[in-house]
Amino acid sequence: MRSGSRRATTSSLQARVSPRLDSRAGLSALGTRTTGSDKASPPVSRHRKSHPHGLEGTFTSPSERLTEGTAVGLDVGVTDIRVIPFLVSEMLLPPDDQALLGVEWWPSYGHAVVHPGGVFLFDNGVGFGNAEIDATFSPRVRPIEDVLGEHGISMTDLTGGANCHLHFDHSGQNIRLPKGLPIFVQRAEWAMVHEPDYTIAEWIDVPGLMYEVVDGEIEVALGLRLIPTPGHTPGHQSLAVTTSEGAVVFAGQAVRSSAEWGGASGQESSGYPSAPDQDTYTRSVARLRALDPVRVHFAHDPAIWQC
Numbered sequence: 185m186r187s188g189s190r191r192a193t194t195s196s197l198q199a200r201v202s203p204r205l206d207s208r209a210g211l212s213a214l215g216t217r218t219t220g221s222d223k224a225s226p227p228v229s230r231h232r233k234s235h236p237h238g239l240e241g242t243f244t245s246p247s248e249r250l251t252e253g254t255a256v257g258l259d260v261g262v263t264d265i266r267v268i269p270f271l272v273s274e275m276l277l278p279p280d281d282q283a284l285l286g287v288e289w290w291p292s293y294g295h296a297v298v299h300p301g302g303v304f305l306f307d308n309g310v311g312f313g314n315a316e317i318d319a320t321f322s323p324r325v326r327p328i329e330d331v332l333g334e335h336g337i338s339m340t341d342l343t344g345g346a347n348c349h350l351h352f353d354h355s356g357q358n359i360r361l362p363k364g365l366p367i368f369v370q371r372a373e374w375a376m377v378h379e380p381d382y383t384i385a386e387w388i389d390v391p392g393l394m395y396e397v398v399d400g401e402i403e404v405a406l407g408l409r410l411i412p413t414p415g416h417t418p419g420h421q422s423l424a425v426t427t428s429e430g431a432v433v434f435a436g437q438a439v440r441s442s443a444e445w446g447g448a449s450g451q452e453s454s455g456y457p458s459a460p461d462q463d464t465y466t467r468s469v470a471r472l473r474a475l476d477p478v479r480v481h482f483a484h485d486p487a488i489w490q491c
C-alpha cells in the first residue's frame with residue numbers, strides 16, 4: 185500500500201477486504217503489552233430476522249447513510265448492557281470487487297458495547313488522509329468521535345477497544361483512539377501490520393497507542409470475550425458478550441453477512457469462497473456457532489441475525 189500503483193492497490197483489495205489464513209486458534213490468553221511503533225513482534229437451522237429494528241431501512245443512498253440515521257441503539261434485552269451498531273465508513277469498490285462482492289459501496293460497521301464497567305469499541309472503519317486510499321476508493325468516512333457522540337459516548341468514556349482484524353476498513357481510525365486505551369489484538373494479526381499491501385500501517389502503528397497483544401481468547405471486560413476466528417486473516421477475532429438472554433456475537437468478518445450465517449454460500453454474501461484457507465475459516469465459523477448465540481452482528485452487513 186505504501187508504494188503500490190493504483191492497479192496494485194486495487195488488486196490488493198482482495199488481500200484486505202477478502203481473506204488470508206492462519207492455522208491456529210490459540211486457547212491461552214497471554215497478554216503482552218506493546219505500544220505503537222514497538223514492532224511486536226452449514227448452518228444451524230434457525231430462522232433469520234433481518235434488521236429487526238429497521239436498521240437497514242434507514243439507509244437509502246451512500247451519502248444519506250453517512251449523514252443521517254447512521255446508527256441505531258439496540259438493547260440486547262438486559263438492562264446492564266447496550267449494543268450500539270453504527271455505520272462509520274463506506275468506500276466505492278473498483279469494478280472487479282463490485283462484481284465479486286455484489287455491492288457498489290462497501291460499508292464498514294462498528295459496534296460500541298456499553299457495559300457496567302465502561303464502553304468497549306469494536307472496529308472503527310476507514311481512516312482519513314491517505315492519498316492512495318482516497319484516490320482508489322473515494323471513501324466516505326465519519327470521525328469515530330462524532331459517531332459515538334451521537335449516542336452520548338465521548339472518547340474518554342471508552343475503556344477498551346479492538347478490531348476484528350487490521351485491514352484498513354476496520355482499523356483506520358485507531359489513530360484517533362485515546363492514547364493509553366488498551367486495544368486488544370491477536371499476535372498473528374499484529375505481525376501483519378507492516379506486511380506489504382496488508383493495511384495502512386500509518387493509521388494503526390502509531391506512537392502512543394497501547395496495543396495489548398494476545399494469543400487466544402481473552403476476557404476484556406466482565407462478560408465480554410474476544411475469540412480468535414482466523415480465516416479471513418491470520419489473527420482475526422470476534423467478540424462475544426454474555427447476556428441474560430444468551431450470547432451476543434460480533435462476528436466481524438469471520439462471517440460476511442447475516443445471509444451467510446443463515447446458510448447462504450454464494451460469494452456475494454459469504455466470505456468462504458474467497459477464504460485462503462477454507463478449513464480454517466470453517467473452523468472459526470463453527471467456533472462461533474458453538475456459542476449458540478441469540479444475536480449475531482457483522483462488520484459489513486447491517487442485518488442482525490437473531491434466533
Ligand SMILES: [Zn+2]
Nearest residue numbers: 201351353437
Ligand atoms: Zn473488511
Ligand SMILES: [Zn+2]
Nearest residue numbers: 200201202351
Ligand atoms: Zn479484511
